[in-house]
Amino acid sequence: MGKVKSGMTKNDIFEKQSWKPGNVLSPVPVVLVSCGGVSDWKPNIITIAWTGSVCSDPPMLSISVRPERYSYDIIKNSEEFVVNVPSRSQVRAVDWCGMVSGRNVDKFEGAGLTPSESLKVQCPVIRECPINIECRVRDSMHLGTHTMFVAEVVAVQIISSLIDAKGRFRLEKAGLLAYGLGQYFSLGAVVGRFGCSVQKRKRKPRR
Numbered sequence: 001m002g003k004v005k006s007g008m009t010k011n012d013i014f015e016k017q018s019w020k021p022g023n024v025l026s027p028v029p030v031v032l033v034s035c036g037g038v039s040d041w042k043p044n045i046i047t048i049a050w051t052g053s054v055c056s057d058p059p060m061l062s063i064s065v066r067p068e069r070y071s072y073d074i075i076k077n078s079e080e081f082v083v084n085v086p087s088r089s090q091v092r093a094v095d096w097c098g099m100v101s102g103r104n105v106d107k108f109e110g111a112g113l114t115p116s117e118s119l120k121v122q123c124p125v126i127r128e129c130p131i132n133i134e135c136r137v138r139d140s141m142h143l144g145t146h147t148m149f150v151a152e153v154v155a156v157q158i159i160s161s162l163i164d165a166k167g168r169f170r171l172e173k174a175g176l177l178a179y180g181l182g183q184y185f186s187l188g189a190v191v192g193r194f195g196c197s198v199q200k201r202k203r204k205p206r207r
């Protein structure tokens with residue numbers, strides 16, 4: 001660690017320290033990926049933090065999985081999985097599914113979660129998670145410790161209580177969870193909307 005000297009004054013509130021390169025990008029979503037339930041693979045759940053959207057059309061996302069995970073062979077062979085977005089009330093299940101392996105335990109039973117039917121893929125969604133994103137693997141890339149699966153989103157299920165009377169998806173009510181540097185965070189208030197920086201403010205009518 002060393003101080004970054006350029007352009008600094010003694011009491012600089014933006015003073016920085018140089019850290020070794022690592023995965024400090026935070027926060028990231030933390031999700032429960034369900035897989036299996038096809039061929040001889042029993043249904044399983046793996047906690048994944050290395051995930052993200054990678055393309056809008058077709059809608060695609062990626063998950064990065066270490067080859068030694070039990071879920072790796074399932075996803076590699078079945079070429080499908082479901083990204084289940086948990087809420088903060090499920091933080092213990094999220095952590096636990098990342099601590100034990102499906103080689104030794106039934107994680108659905110152990111975490112008190114219910115495998116439920118998917119719309120387009122064969123592996124189950126997790127019934128209790130408010131958002132289920134069904135995916136089919138389109139590509140994989142071995143990066144180092146992890147293999148990244150790039151997958152197309154083929155169906156989405158959203159719990160009805162998050163959809164308002166006008167058909168809008170009220171994401172802010174989902175009690176979302178995030179992860180960063182070994183800690184789970186609960187996401188708070190909405191502080192802006194897409195395009196708010198370029199929107200003209202509505203003037204208050206003069207009295």
Ligand SMILES: Cc1cc2nc3c(=O)[nH]c(=O)nc-3n(C[C@H](O)[C@H](O)[C@H](O)COP(=O)(O)O)c2cc1C
Pocket residue numbers: 030044045046047048049050051064065066068069070071072094095097098099100101102103146179
């Ligand atoms: C918060 C958290 C995030 C994790 N993220 C990943 C990840 O992105 N990729 C990965 O391969 N393992 C990740 N893990 C570890 C796996 O979830 C863990 O090794 C799990 O027990 C593997 O289950 P399986 O053997 O049933 O597949 C994470 C664990 C936790 C607790």
